[in-house]
Amino acid sequence: MLRLLALVAGAGLILAFPALAPNPYILSAGVVVANYAVLATAWNFVGGFTGYMSLGHVAYFGLGAYGTGLLITKAGFPSFAALFAAAAIVAALTVPLGIASLRVRGASFVIVSIAQVLIVLLVFQSWSSFTGGSRGLVVPRAFPDLLRPEHHEVFYYLFCALLAAALLAWWAIDRSRFGMGLKAIREDEDKAQSLGTATSDYKLIVLVVSATFTALGGGLYALWFGDLDPIFQFSILTSAYIVLMALLGGVRHLFGPLVGALIVGCALEYFKVEYGSTQLHLVATGLLLGAVVMFMPDGIIPACSNLAARLLHPGESSIREVSAAELLETEARR
């Protein structure tokens, strides 16, 4: 009940943001954060369930953005038809990419995922006759009649709708047998396989789902921002931000990436305003990532709920100690 209330209050707050935003600039920053929330939640289908730490998700983001832009400008698709068609193309592309990259685990997978980004970056930069290269690609506006602030507001809600869809899908997988198999892969892939889980298929399917949501986020970004450049669309830095957000919030939790995106996203926007001309925002991000890994390896949500549990029930220590004590007791009784 309390959870439901918190959920409704959180959703209400997020949806009320455009009305509360003091100026269009803040509103546009909100769109950026909402976009990050979509990307981090989409990343968490792979990172959270299977434990495969992909630094390559920005490739799906960029491909979704460019796919949408190119389908509109070169093939004359209507804006939103282009968005979904681009996502479908990215989903199809992810199948061979995934088959290749998911063969390796751990650090090797991270490196392969980075390589994928660098390859698409090179292709999109050098194939400038088609992609516009570093001169950029201008994407026609989806709603030409809207004024700037209204435009931001519409896209803010579109990103929120996409976020809701991604959260719903994550929740559904989390409680399903499919999700159980994915989590078993995260814990011990060989063991999961020896119990009959078709691990390669599981990983590939969830990667395609993850890439599709990421591509939809990219496509929506293209329609909102209206100008694409390979160096930004395929930036490893964006990938790193996405991973940082998910880790900070907590990858085992439905709302972890969203919470992480709110914190990191707002911090990034703030740093850009205050120290935009320097590289200090990069230093700050690096420090934040280090702090999270060292002090809250499970993320903010579990750390806070542990803390809350300790404050609310001061007599008990952490869950883990209690269960260890219980174990001793039950063993003694046996």
Place this chain on the structure above:
Amino acid sequence: MTAPRSLETVELTKAFGGVTAVDGATVTFQHGKVNALIGPNGSGKTTFFNCVTGMIKPDSGRASYRGEDITGKAPHKIARAGIGRSFQLCRIFPRMTVLDNLLVAVRAGTLKSQLTSSRDPEEIERARGWLQRVGIEHLEGIEARNLSYGQQKLLELAGVLMADPDTILLDEPAGGVNPALLGRISALVRQLNAEGRTFLVVEHNMELVMSLSDHVIVFDRGRPIAEGPPETIKSDPRVLEAYLGV
């Protein structure tokens, strides 16, 4: 009438670089029995295990189960064919609860059943049954990493049983286990065997092997050098030489 066929290998070979870990091993395991696989360290027992369960692809040779070829098949397909296995150093899902550790093994064939809740009441009842059987039902809500090593061994066995295999491969079930727990494990193996499950046990504890098994296969340098009932094996000069160096 011939006995039903179980796990068989023909000329199974696997080399790592210059070392031939399994060297043309032709082995037939007896259906419905407790088979033991013994041999000195490095004689290729675990590699043989891994080849048979698909964790490693053999270089040559064949493996079949109940007459069906399983050579080089993916581990999950071999598992679904009815072979379950434990690992040498007990492997569980550390950050899942004890109950969830078992629910991973639930088969989900169709897309619809994949998307249904992983906490199916019937499956939970079945899982509890197995936890009770191995004696850790009181721990079902605890994260598996908080269990003692012995309890983790029992949990691993329960997980294997949840997948309902006809044949169970145990890699050193006695390793790192106290005598009381060992008694519990061997009693379980005997019961499960009486219920019709075939066992294949890799073990160093000779006492356990001799008391538990119906059929012993001795490995040395990647291939079987002797096989037979435990009494015969105990006095076989080739076994004594390979194993004890006498």
